Amino acid sequence: MRDAERIIDKTKIFVKAGDGGNGAVAFHREKYVSHGGPSGGDGGHGGNIVFKVDKGATTLLYFRDHRKFIAKNGGNGTGEKFHGATAPDVTILVPQGTLIRDAATGKIIKDMSDDEPFVCCRGGRGGWGNQHFATPTRQVPMFAKNGTKGEEKELVLELKMLADVGLIGMPSVGKSSILSRISSARPKIAAYHFTTLSPNLGVVKTGGESGFVAADIPGLIEGAADGAGLGHAFLRHVERCRLLLHVVDIARTEGRDPIEDIKAINQELARYSEQLASRPQMIVANKADSLDEELTDLPAFEAFVKENGWELLYVSAATGQNLDVLVTTVAARLRDLPPLTVFESEITEEDILAGDPMETTVRRENNTFFVEGKWLVDLMGRTNFNNYESLSYFQRALQKNGVIQLLEEKGCVDGHTVNIYDFEFEFIK
Structure with a gap:
């Protein structure tokens, strides 16, 4: 599997902020000034560890080879009340939707779902120079304050992509093809299973300001909730979606039964999370242009969908059939649904x-x-x-x-x- 295709959405890293610089013990020296007094400067503050969102990133692949992030220490103070330099921050870019967890407890520290930078570890404060400790009774302080240690943490980064809509379904039912037709996304498309190995995001424009973000979730298989295939990694990305588009191959081009596929996928969703299983769904019957009613029992299929209270739409990614209707329908549904899930800090x-x-x-x-x-x-x-x-x-x-x-x-x-x-x-x- 090529690195560019590899899905990496959970990793462990170590971060350490810089230590504060030490204060200086020094005394003013000047010609004709015999008692210049203490002039030790303060130490500089250590650099912080800061997380920021990179909206162009979609995986945590970068962290496969970068697991330690250590900020520089603050500079030490010197004489003549010169303060040590404050160390620069170390900024870590992560995909939008990354959860930062404490590795020891598993608790969520921060959900990187917005553009606000997050200071995860604060640099140590610079120590005071001896100029601060002069008093009427102690005019020659011979001590200064050391800088404090910077914070350090072992973290787990877990990516749960931010998307309004998630396209789910068995492998090779046309999820990537649909996404490429309704959005600006250009996922890899080929006629074999698991062509998509990491989620693809696409912005779907509907005119005006009612656009939405859709994610093509790689194909699920039975046992995904137990980790079969890349199940856990794939299901993780569905958790934030407000609406699920359940794509099936209505033409049965690979001999699959769309009813059984829907049952199998929903069973995996329920085993992974009851909350996920209750997420609103629409059934998108793809490859309608190749439909052979002798192979597919449409009345039975439509009765099954209606019985479960799902909306059904026949489309064709190949010809574009009903894709405009799909976009309009999804946009209307989203207006009535709660906003994207944002995970609160558990600290x-x-x-x-x-x-x-x-x-x-x-x-x-x-x-x-x-x-x-x-x-x-x-x-x-x-x-x-x-x-x-x-x-x-x-x-x-x-x-x-x-x-x-x-x-x-x-x-x-x-x-x-x-x-x-x-x-x-x-x-x-």
Whole structure:
């Protein structure tokens, strides 16, 4: 199988944001200035790991050979209050519809279904230079603050393509041919099974602004729900579709019974997901131009379709018969259906608050207490300090993870200053 044809829609990668640069211990040196004071610059922030949607991509093939993404560290501070350079972000492009999961828990972190960039791992903050630690009683601070570590994660990327309509059916029933006639997509078409090995997307224009996106899902076979053929990979892409066009070969050119094909495919959908099995369907009887009524019992076929409450349309991808009607009918159906499924993040407040208090460090400098901990970096990034509820959530997190108790053990009392990664507040019991 050629790489260009290979379907790769699930893979594991490792990502690590850059560490923050260290602050510098330095003192101002100038002629005729004997006591220039501390001038150590701050370290630069480490680079973030950012995911963005690439609308031109349709598989995760790129990640077969690219499994590690590591951002650069921030630069160290230097003398004369020069700050270290902030490292550039590492941007990872993924197809639209990619789910980002935590590899350890399987929980969804982000559904890349829109154009908004997603910062998955935040770079470490740069450490403070010794200029920040000068006080009236300590005019020559001989220490600086190291940068914090960047976040790192092992992720699973899973592609569930974004399409309003999914064309499903047995191999070689004409799904790709129909897609190529009603949209701008140009899938590979040939007279053998499994010509299509990865989903093809096409934009179907209906005039005005009521166009839709259709996906040609590679042919399913019995046992697909158990992974037969490439079943799991194929069925995954149907999950977002609002409407399924169930394509059958009504001419029975390969001797297949369209009724049995429909039953078999729907059985696989039900075994994979009850929700998927209940998705609205239309039966598209393709190859109507070659129909031989002596081979196909049309009354029995139409009675079966009607009994199940499905809409039926006879078409021919070869001649274009009724394809315009198909497009119009689908567009009308979509107007009455719910929007595309977007998967919500499964990372809960409990996941964020699950930090170990023993991993939290508190360092006292006079009446200022510096609090650090890897879990706090994630918490800070999710807190809006201008919002009362968000701030209350932040306070609960500190209480739940034992930070308040740890501060008190270190001698923090009302009126002292607490500094958590540059965010300062007055301690009040």
